[in-house]
Amino acid sequence: xxxxxxxxxxxxxxxxxxxxxxxxxxxxxxxxxxxxxxxxxxxxxxxxxxxxxxxxxxxxxxxxxxxxxxxxxxxxxxxxxxxxxxxxxxxxxxxxxxxxxxxxxxxxxxxxxxxxxxxxxxxxxxxxxxxxxxxxxxxxxxxxxxxxxxxxxxxxxxxxxxxxxxx
Amino acid sequence: xxxxxxxxxxxxxxxxxxxxxxxxxxxxxxxxxxxxxxxxxxxxxxxxxxxxxxxxxxxxxxxxxxxxxxxxxxxxxxxxxxxxxxxxxxxxxxxxxxxxxxxxxxxxxxxxxxxxxxxxxxxxxxxxxxxxxxxxxxxxxxxxxxxxxxxxxxxxxxxxxxxxxxx
Amino acid sequence: xxxxxxxxxxxxxxxxxxxxxxxxxxxxxxxxxxxxxxxxxxxxxxxxxxxxxxxxxxxxxxxxxxxxxxxxxxxxxxxxxxxxxxxxxxxxxxxxxxxxxxxxxxxxxxxxxxxxxxxxxxxxxxxxxxxxxxxxxxxxxxxxxxxxxxxxxxxxxxxxxxxxxxx
Amino acid sequence: xxxxxxxxxxxxxxxxxxxxxxxxxxxxxxxxxxxxxxxxxxxxxxxxxxxxxxxxxxxxxxxxxxxxxxxxxxxxxxxxxxxxxxxxxxxxxxxxxxxxxxxxxxxxxxxxxxxxxxxxxxxxxxxxxxxxxxxxxxxxxxxxxxxxxxxxxxxxxxxxxxxxxxx
Numbered sequence: 001x002x003x004x005x006x007x008x009x010x011x012x013x014x015x016x017x018x019x020x021x022x023x024x025x026x027x028x029x030x031x032x033x034x035x036x037x038x039x040x041x042x043x044x045x046x047x048x049x050x051x052x053x054x055x056x057x058x059x060x061x062x063x064x065x066x067x068x069x070x071x072x073x074x075x076x077x078x079x080x081x082x083x084x085x086x087x088x089x090x091x092x093x094x095x096x097x098x099x100x101x102x103x104x105x106x107x108x109x110x111x112x113x114x115x116x117x118x119x120x121x122x123x124x125x126x127x128x129x130x131x132x133x134x135x136x137x138x139x140x141x142x143x144x145x146x147x148x149x150x151x152x153x154x155x156x157x158x159x160x161x162x163x164x165x166x167x
Numbered sequence: 168x169x170x171x172x173x174x175x176x177x178x179x180x181x182x183x184x185x186x187x188x189x190x191x192x193x194x195x196x197x198x199x200x201x202x203x204x205x206x207x208x209x210x211x212x213x214x215x216x217x218x219x220x221x222x223x224x225x226x227x228x229x230x231x232x233x234x235x236x237x238x239x240x241x242x243x244x245x246x247x248x249x250x251x252x253x254x255x256x257x258x259x260x261x262x263x264x265x266x267x268x269x270x271x272x273x274x275x276x277x278x279x280x281x282x283x284x285x286x287x288x289x290x291x292x293x294x295x296x297x298x299x300x301x302x303x304x305x306x307x308x309x310x311x312x313x314x315x316x317x318x319x320x321x322x323x324x325x326x327x328x329x330x331x332x333x334x
Numbered sequence: 335x336x337x338x339x340x341x342x343x344x345x346x347x348x349x350x351x352x353x354x355x356x357x358x359x360x361x362x363x364x365x366x367x368x369x370x371x372x373x374x375x376x377x378x379x380x381x382x383x384x385x386x387x388x389x390x391x392x393x394x395x396x397x398x399x400x401x402x403x404x405x406x407x408x409x410x411x412x413x414x415x416x417x418x419x420x421x422x423x424x425x426x427x428x429x430x431x432x433x434x435x436x437x438x439x440x441x442x443x444x445x446x447x448x449x450x451x452x453x454x455x456x457x458x459x460x461x462x463x464x465x466x467x468x469x470x471x472x473x474x475x476x477x478x479x480x481x482x483x484x485x486x487x488x489x490x491x492x493x494x495x496x497x498x499x500x501x
Numbered sequence: 502x503x504x505x506x507x508x509x510x511x512x513x514x515x516x517x518x519x520x521x522x523x524x525x526x527x528x529x530x531x532x533x534x535x536x537x538x539x540x541x542x543x544x545x546x547x548x549x550x551x552x553x554x555x556x557x558x559x560x561x562x563x564x565x566x567x568x569x570x571x572x573x574x575x576x577x578x579x580x581x582x583x584x585x586x587x588x589x590x591x592x593x594x595x596x597x598x599x600x601x602x603x604x605x606x607x608x609x610x611x612x613x614x615x616x617x618x619x620x621x622x623x624x625x626x627x628x629x630x631x632x633x634x635x636x637x638x639x640x641x642x643x644x645x646x647x648x649x650x651x652x653x654x655x656x657x658x659x660x661x662x663x664x665x666x667x668x
Contacts, residue, residue: 014358021449021498024348026358041291043332044316115355120453124208130297133316138305149211149300164355165210181525188616188665191515191527282522286621331522375625377666378650458542464631467650472639483545483634499544 013087057087180254224254347421391421514588558588
């Protein structure tokens with residue numbers, strides 16, 4: 001069985017936050033996605049990495065959301081699926097933007113993120129990345145978030161802030 | 168969105184193997200599945216645990232495979248999906264047995280396992296369990312193995328012994 | 335060989351900081367020391383836990399340092415050693431305070447802490463706690479910090495802020 | 502404070518055992534010690550690695566024990582301490598051999614090992630290595646085992662096989 005070719009757009013967010021031990025704060029500074037990908041045994045997909053930006057999603061401008069949506073749109077032309085790793089706080093803005101700009105894309109576009117950075121023992125980053133990497137192979141064309149053992153289709157997905165997940 | 172109700176049949180295998188520090192050997196002795204499930208954030212499924220047996224799958228008899236297949240068949244009547252955690256060495260025997268006995272079941276039946284036990288740092292157990300728990304929500308009724316970022320449908324799935332995965 | 339009896343005073347600090355996924359900040363909220371102690375195989379010491387306070391050491395008042403020093407002093411009367419887990423930012427203030435109040439205590443008093451919380455994969459918490467739990471058995475009576483593979487004796491120990499360790 | 506120079510002799514043993522997922526067995530094949538050393542923040546010692554052999558200690562011959570003892574003896578001439586990582590099953594044979602050949606060495610010689618390999622989540626390898634790396638700085642010249650929060654001096658140390666530690 002041929003592997004499906006997916007483009008993986010990274011934009012920053014909690015999933016890749018690192019800890020500055022001298023200040024005691026969490027930052028978006030380096031790309032931990034490659035470490036996570038190396039820990040998974042990926043027999044189903046061939047991944048093309050597209051590091052687009054590295055921002056806390058609360059700091060994304062309207063132009064940032066459009067840029068991510070347009071980049072995802074372009075990549076659907078040449079890949080079997082597109083994955084977007086995104087901060088959860090404004091993930092839904094980017095998801096809706098893609099639907100607004102593209103309607104139903106040619107191939108699945110799946111967004112994911114994390115509530116607890118990869119650098120923490122109890123991270124949800126590996127779970128969510130694993131789910132997104134499988135969902136992109138199984139769902140029909142459309143725009144989705146895959147997180148916390150669920151796959152939800154845009155439009156209409158909202159972060160449940162009090163519970164720390166999506167519905 | 169209502170959670171889907173799945174039955175999770177555990178049968179043993181590498182995924183739950185533990186280490187006896189006094190003998191230096193690996194055994195099937197306790198159920199580590201509950202520890203793994205507790206580490207995942209499962210918003211999509213409600214799980215009913217069915218601990219059926221705890222065997223290295225090389226030691227399963229023909230009657231064992233039939234028992235697992237029949238138990239899975241019974242559970243399809245009352246659940247939205249059935250998951251089977253199984254040693255990888257004879258996982259395909261159980262998968263084929265289910266197809267032989269049931270044809271296409273009423274709901275998805277997904278088998279999974281691991282090449283490296285959960286107790287090891289570089290385990291594939293959490294990845295495979297995560298994938299199986301998502302696939303059971305996304306695939307149409309049938310019998311599958313979900314492992315290493317792939318979902319393969321029975322009949323015809325084979326372990327690739329030299330590579331340590333399925334195709 | 336009889337185990338030595340040590341009192342373990344906890345005061346908070348980075349070592350036990352936890353992550354609030356809804357706010358994205360690190361807090362001193364719960365006691366993770368018991369989890370760390372459970373992961374170590376401690377055949378040399380019997381530990382009496384004394385949870386005295388739970389503060390970021392930058393927020394300790396002068397009275398807090400005196401309270402910790404006096405508590406340590408009291409516990410030297412009835413134990414073979416005293417361990418103090420402390421935020422590194424003002425650890426040296428407490429160390430000097432003990433020397434000022436007690437001179438050379440009857441038994442070893444060993445302070446330790448961490449630059450990266452236990453909840454992070456790359457934590458130094460387990461290393462430092464392991465070192466403190468061994469040093470308290472090996473050094474002569476006095477006041478020390480045990481951290482990062484070194485044991486330094488008060489007075490005169492200083493945090494090297496730019497390097498994130500002590501000298 | 503100048504770092505002390507220590508020679509670290511590796512000989513194999515459980516601490517570095519790896520898992521062969523195709524056979525399901527544990528082997529002594531690669532050197533995991535460098536990974537462990539990279540995870541520790543070592544401000545007290547400068548380490549010279551001496552990879553002498555890589556054997557399950559049950560398979561060491563009498564000549565192997567003598568070779569390790571003589572190598573340790575040679576290295577005491579030019580270092581401030583010598584560490585030996587060794588399988589626990591015959592660690593005491595090597596410890597006694599050093600005492601027989603050298604009496605009290607010029608600098609501390611500290612042996613350590615592990616009951617559960619580093620590749621396992623619940624390993625004691627990092628704890629024991631941390632302890633040995635600190636003990637070698639704190640004890641007076643002699644031959645010791647540092648393991649499980651204890652430092653014991655040869656001659657006379659014995660593995661407690663039923664309990665999985667030393668006394």
